[in-house]
Amino acid sequence: MLYRAEGIVIRSTDYGEGNKIVTLLTPTLGKQGIVVRGAKKLKSRYGALAQLFTYGDYSYYRNGTLGTLNSGEIIESFQELRQGLEGPAYAAYAAELTDRAINDDEAAAYLFHQLKACQTALAEGKDPQIVVRAYEMKVFAAAGYAPMLDECVSCGRRDGPFYFSAAGGGALCRSCRGRDPAALELQDGVWKLLRVFLALDMRRLGSIAVKESSKSQLQLALRRWMDFHLNVNLKSRGFLDQLEKYGDLLGSVPAAKRENPAQADSSEDAPAADESG
Numbered sequence: 001m002l003y004r005a006e007g008i009v010i011r012s013t014d015y016g017e018g019n020k021i022v023t024l025l026t027p028t029l030g031k032q033g034i035v036v037r038g039a040k041k042l043k044s045r046y047g048a049l050a051q052l053f054t055y056g057d058y059s060y061y062r063n064g065t066l067g068t069l070n071s072g073e074i075i076e077s078f079q080e081l082r083q084g085l086e087g088p089a090y091a092a093y094a095a096e097l098t099d100r101a102i103n104d105d106e107a108a109a110y111l112f113h114q115l116k117a118c119q120t121a122l123a124e125g126k127d128p129q130i131v132v133r134a135y136e137m138k139v140f141a142a143a144g145y146a147p148m149l150d151e152c153v154s155c156g157r158r159d160g161p162f163y164f165s166a167a168g169g170g171a172l173c174r175s176c177r178g179r180d181p182a183a184l185e186l187q188d189g190v191w192k193l194l195r196v197f198l199a200l201d202m203r204r205l206g207s208i209a210v211k212e213s214s215k216s217q218l219q220l221a222l223r224r225w226m227d228f229h230l231n232v233n234l235k236s237r238g239f240l241d242q243l244e245k246y247g248d249l250l251g252s253v254p255a256a257k258r259e260n261p262a263q264a265d266s267s268e269d270a271p272a273a274d275e276s277g
């Protein structure tokens, strides 16, 4: 049967001689695996359709679980995400996280739009540490593991201060903190960002200026969350960790940027994330 779907390539692996198997995240059919024959040949018409990050329109025949590409067209190549060091690292991480953490039945249209917005924001040169943290939250929510942040998971108390407990499922108040000795004390601004990320539609992500100490706390909190709730070992994460650790030393590597961001950064829809604490 012939299928047709728009999709973003979240995984691309070599298959046999000159072929590739891609996994697409689609807005209509969840995740789809498609063989792209001859994708590695220099003159292949469809080679670009098999590249990681490509957003395209794919038609393919499918009988079993795996389809075979019949034809396709690129809608957006996301070429910016293949240049430099940072862009590819963060985009590869977002793609791999999507591939590994999301089951077929969880890959709904909303997540597709979040990934597309994530790639767009990275291509536009928005702070990748913020873009990817926000996207992580979207993946957690799609996978059914959104943290509870507005009230204590243990007693329901709604006024803080709270501590972030990965094992507990979100916020723990001062009296309940003892239930998780590993619960993290986070800056007020970091709590605010976690709540913003949870509620945010990535298509409305503006530019958010966040200080380095807050970024580190965000990374730590979401990393703990991921390690506790999602049993995935991501290949791209080790490289990203190195990049974030030694980012200053690599700061001279220019990231590829789009010249005309489609959205104004100062959009009123952008979440207000100026930090007061």
Ligand SMILES: [Zn+2]
Pocket (backbone or CB within 6 Å): 152, 153, 154, 155, 156, 157, 172, 173, 174, 175, 176, 177
């Ligand atoms: Zn409590």
